[in-house]
Amino acid sequence: MSSFDYYQAAVNASPDDVIPALLERYPHASVDHERATNGYERACVIHRGDSKLVRVQWGGNTGDMTQIKGTGENAPQCAESIREIWPEHRLQRADVCEDYSEEGVWETMSDYGMYLADQFALKIDQRGDWQRDDKMGKGRTLYIGSRQSLAYLRIYEKGKEKAVRSGGDCTDPHHVRAEAEIKPQNKVQGFALAKLQPRDYWRCSPWLNQYSTILFQQDMERIRLWNVRKQSDDDMAFEFMLKQYGGIIARQIAANGEDYVTARIRECMSNLVTE
Numbered sequence: 003m004s005s006f007d008y009y010q011a012a013v014n015a016s017p018d019d020v021i022p023a024l025l026e027r028y029p030h031a032s033v034d035h036e037r038a039t040n041g042y043e044r045a046c047v048i049h050r051g052d053s054k055l056v057r058v059q060w061g062g063n064t065g066d067m068t069q070i071k072g073t074g075e076n077a078p079q080c081a082e083s084i085r086e087i088w089p090e091h092r093l094q095r096a097d098v099c100e101d102y103s104e105e106g107v108w109e110t111m112s113d114y115g116m117y118l119a120d121q122f123a124l125k126i127d128q129r130g131d132w133q134r135d136d137k138m139g140k141g142r143t144l145y146i147g148s149r150q151s152l153a154y155l156r157i158y159e160k161g162k163e164k165a166v167r168s169g170g171d172c173t174d175p176h177h178v179r180a181e182a183e184i185k186p187q188n189k190v191q192g193f194a195l196a197k198l199q200p201r202d203y204w205r206c207s208p209w210l211n212q213y214s215t216i217l218f219q220q221d222m223e224r225i226r227l228w229n230v231r232k233q234s235d236d237d238m239a240f241e242f243m244l245k246q247y248g249g250i251i252a253r254q255i256a257a258n259g260e261d262y263v264t265a266r267i268r269e270c271m272s273n274l275v276t277e
Contacts, residue, residue: 004200007074007181008097009081011196012067013088017044017060020068024048027083028055038062042069056080069094085196092192098200099181100217101160108178111157112144114216119146122209130159139175140166152191152227153207154183180217182210191227198225 013020025031031048036057038045043061047054055076059069072080077097084091102111119126130142141162146155161177184203186192195206204214205225215221244251254263 004098004100004204006072006077006081006096006200007099008072008095008183009077009084009093010069010071010095011084011088011091011093012069012192013084013091014067015088016066017046017058017068020058020060020070021046021048023087024056024058024070024083027079027087031055040064056083067092090193091196092189093184093186093196094192096184096195096200096203097181098184098203099179101177101179102217103161103174103177105176107176108142108159110216111178111180112142114213115144115146115155115157118209118213124148124209136162139172147209149183149185152185152187153210154185155210155213156181156183180213194227 015023021033025033025048028048028050031050033046033048036045036047038059038061040059041063042059045057045059048056048058053076055072057071059071060067070080070084072078081096116126118124124147127145128143129145130136130140131138132142136142136159139162141159143156143158146157147153157178157180159175159177160179161174162172164177165172182203184195184206186195195203198206201218202225204217205211205222206227208224211222211224251263254266
């Protein structure tokens, strides 16, 4: 079952409201200030001992919204808290993961990832000992796509990674994780994606939706996100013109009707063409 492994969002509330609201969700937690990043002016972390539960940032050149982030095992509760307290929030990044453990699953998941990278002309990167079939047992990772795009995929041998991090023996060498990193490309996408359930994130990119067929053994209908078109110079000039002369146009419509105003505009355009 898909679950969040990273959840970062901006909420329309001041830190004076955000921090107390989050503390109610994390009993016996404390707050410490930290160094802010990414253009924010101030930051703090809510923690229990050495365990960082959620990070909050605000101020600076980032506007009036407050950023909240939870990672790893703390991401699901962070996402749940944000969604319940501030349902109309803007997602900045969400990672969702699926875990499998059976013999041959690494080959199936990585081979299909390679196939889709070729089909969709996606960038790939590989880490670990691929040449010798990971004879040292340190684990391999396949990265697909661009981290600047909407969807980015990591496929890695999670069981081996856990053993390396802990310094112990690998108890589950067949444990493989597929982890999709989703980054909205504009505010419209950010608010739309904030309403999806974890499994739905696999459906919001054409190639990621196709990859999900080997995870869930079924075809799922793709979620198509509306993209904001970049404004051209003419778009911006037209918008400025409406701000400057919109009042005059409105008064002419009120006095003479829309047909009169439309006819005058067409007459003006016709004169421009013939000159």
